Structures are given as C-alpha cells and as structure tokens.
Amino acid sequence: xxxxxxxxxxxxxxxxxxxxxxxxxxxxxxxxxxxxxxxxxxxxxxxxxxxxxxxxxxxxxxxxxxxxxxxxxxxxxxxxxxxxxxxxxxxxxxxxxxxxxxxxxxxxxxxxxxxxxxxxxxxxxxxxxxxxxxxxxxxxxxxxxxxxxxxxxxxxxxxxxxxxxxxxxxxxxxxxxxxxxxxxxxxxxxxxxxxxxxxxxxxxxxxxxxxxxxxxxxxxxxxxxxxxxxxxxxxxxxxxxxxxxxxxxxxxxxxxxxxxx
Numbered sequence: 001x002x003x004x005x006x007x008x009x010x011x012x013x014x015x016x017x018x019x020x021x022x023x024x025x026x027x028x029x030x031x032x033x034x035x036x037x038x039x040x041x042x043x044x045x046x047x048x049x050x051x052x053x054x055x056x057x058x059x060x061x062x063x064x065x066x067x068x069x070x071x072x073x074x075x076x077x078x079x080x081x082x083x084x085x086x087x088x089x090x091x092x093x094x095x096x097x098x099x100x101x102x103x104x105x106x107x108x109x110x111x112x113x114x115x116x117x118x119x120x121x122x123x124x125x126x127x128x129x130x131x132x133x134x135x136x137x138x139x140x141x142x143x144x145x146x147x148x149x150x151x152x153x154x155x156x157x158x159x160x161x162x163x164x165x166x167x168x169x170x171x172x173x174x175x176x177x178x179x180x181x182x183x184x185x186x187x188x189x190x191x192x193x194x195x196x197x198x199x200x201x202x203x204x205x206x207x208x209x210x211x212x213x214x215x216x217x218x219x220x221x222x223x224x225x226x227x228x229x230x231x232x233x234x235x236x237x238x239x240x241x242x243x244x245x246x247x248x249x250x251x252x253x254x255x256x257x258x259x260x261x
Contacts (some may be wrong), residue, residue, distance in 0.1 A: 024071055029090050031064065035121075036097040039104035046111035049104060052186040053117035065123040074216045075222055076153035105125030115242050119203040125213035133210075134160050137232060138260050142250050143167055143207065145231035148214070150176075155217045161207040163249060169201035172217075173257055177225035195257050196220075201237065201244050232258065 012255045021207075022030070038056060042049035073079045087094060107114050134144045142163035149156040155174070161167050175195035176184040183194035190197075200217065207213040252258065 014199070016099070024067060025086065025089070028067065028071065029093055031060065032097045033093065036100040039108070040100040043104040043107065046107035046114055049107050050111065050117045053114065053121055057117065057121040061121050061123060064121065069126065074149075074154060074156055076218055079143055091225065093122035112242055115203075119241050122204065124203070124206045124208070125215045128212040128214070131158075133162075136162055139232060139252055139254070139258055140250075141233040141236060143170065143233050143235060143236050145170075145172065147229045147231060150222055150223055150226065150229050153218070154220055155222075155231075156214070157217055157231065158205050158212050158214045159205075160212050161209055163236070163238070164209050164236040165249065166206055166208050166240065167186040167236050167249065168203065168206035168241070169235075169237030169244045170199065170205065170233055171235030171251075172198045172200070173232045173234050174198055174217075174229060175231075175257060176223050176229045178225055179227045184223045186223050187221065193256060197234070199235075201239075203239075203241055206239055206241055 035053070035056060038052035039049060044050055071082075073082050102109070108118070134146060136142050142161065144160045144162070146158045146160075147155055148158055159170075173195050174186075174197075176186060178184055185192065185194050186196045189195070198217065198220065204217060205213075232252075233250075234252045235248050237247075238245045238249045
C-alpha cells in the first residue's frame with residue numbers, strides 16, 4: 001500500500017461554523033482561523049497537532065461539512081468566482097491563515113496521524129441513509145456510480161460500495177449523452193472513442209461498505225449537446241482512508257466501453 005498524505009491545502013478549501021448570530025461566510029472564516037491556530041501552536045509537534053485537529057473535528061466536523069456543502073459551489077467556474085469574492089472580502093485574514101498553515105506544513109505533509117485527523121475533519125461526502133442501493137453494475141464491478149447532475153465543468157455523482165472493504169481509488173469510463181440517448185464524443189477523445197477515461201483517488205473519495213457517498217468530479221468539460229452522462233467503473237482500489245492499495249480490488253477485463261450482456 002502507498003501512502004497518500006493529505007495536503008495542508010485542504011485547510012484553505014475547508015470551512016465551518018460557530019454559534020449563530022454571524023453570517024455563514026463569517027463562520028467559515030472564523031473556523032479557518034481557529035484551525036490555523038491549532039496548526040500554528042503545534043507546528044513542531046505533529047502528535048499534538050493531530051490531537052488538536054481531532055478535537056476540533058469531534059466538536060464541529062459534521063456541521064463543518066454541512067456548511068461547506070451549502071456555501072461552496074460545485075461547478076468549477078462558479079467556485080472560482082465564489083473564491084474570488086471571498087478573497088476580496090477576507091483577503092488579509094485569509095493571508096494570515098495561509099501563513100500559519102505553511103508554518104505547520106511539515107507535519108501536515110508527512111505525519112499520518114495529522115492526515116487522519118484532517119480526514120475526520122473533512123469527512124467523506126454526503127451519506128444517503130434512505131436511498132436504496134442501486135442495481136449492481138452489469139460489469140460485476142463492486143462500485144456503482146450514478147451521475148446526479150451534469151455541470152459545465154464537472155459532474156456531481158453518487159457512488160455506492162457493494163464490497164466488504166472501504167474503497168477510495170477508481171478508474172472511470174465516462175460517456176456523455178444527448179437527450180435522445182446517443183453518445184456525444186468528448187473533445188480530444190483517444191482514438192475517436194465515444195467516452196473518456198478518468199481516475200480519482202484519496203480520502204475525499206472514500207466510500208464505506210454498503211454506503212452511498214456523494215462528491216464532485218472536477219475539471220471535466222461537458223461537450224456541447226450533452227444533457228446527461230453515465231459512468232462505469234474500470235478499476236477499484238481499497239483504502240484505509242490514508243493509503244490506497246496498489247493492487248486493484250477489482251479490474252475490468254474489457255477494453256473500452258463494455259457491452260451489456
């Protein structure tokens with residue numbers, strides 16, 4: 001298994017809540033400052049940093065994740081505009097947070113205990129306890145991806161894990177469709193194929209056994225004319241949240257988009 005440490009950059013994209021009476025944006029900013037203080041105080045003490053972040057996650061993690069989903073746009077262009085507006089409003093405070101975080105970069109980039117604490121704070125996507133399990137993919141893959149929304153530069157997806165291990169690494173086949181169901185070839189598709197290949201892995205994409213999780217696949221330009229998309233899993237790798245197995249848990253034997261039996 002290979003280690004994939006969680007970058008300190010997660011802090012910059014993460015935000016949270018304080019007791020009501022301030023705006024959501026202000027709550028996010030204050031939480032980032034609180035988190036940066038934990039990192040700064042323990043910049044030379046990785047275990048102390050991990051404990052501090054874990055305590056923060058236990059107190060505010062779930063609420064933090066909900067607020068982030070509420071405020072941060074999923075579409076790439078909209079997200080960039082939101083970040084620019086936030087920078088204009090909180091610029092000096094964001095710069096101060098960034099400086100403190102950089103001071104603790106060594107622990108955040110190298111200490112597994114800190115990486116695990118950040119994963120607990122970040123969460124692993126939205127659970128959907130009332131959503132029934134989907135039909136298992138006809139390919140036999142242990143993970144099913146459902147495209148919930150097609151955005152200009154991204155896809156909002158839900159993933160369900162049929163395996164008995166947590167998974168967190170995927171090779172994907174993505175096919176865009178017109179309203180009549182015919183494929184729309186993506187730009188620069190290899191060999192003129194009607195689909196593109198993509199891969200994602202890491203703590204942000206982990207899915208526990210028998211659970212749904214939702215996340216956004218970014219930097220995917222939707223071709224003109226496409227109104228929906230479908231995804232098949234080509235490769236699945238297990239994870240413990242930090243380390244991704246090098247050997248696939250499952251891998252397709254098909255070349256290209258498989259045909260349904």
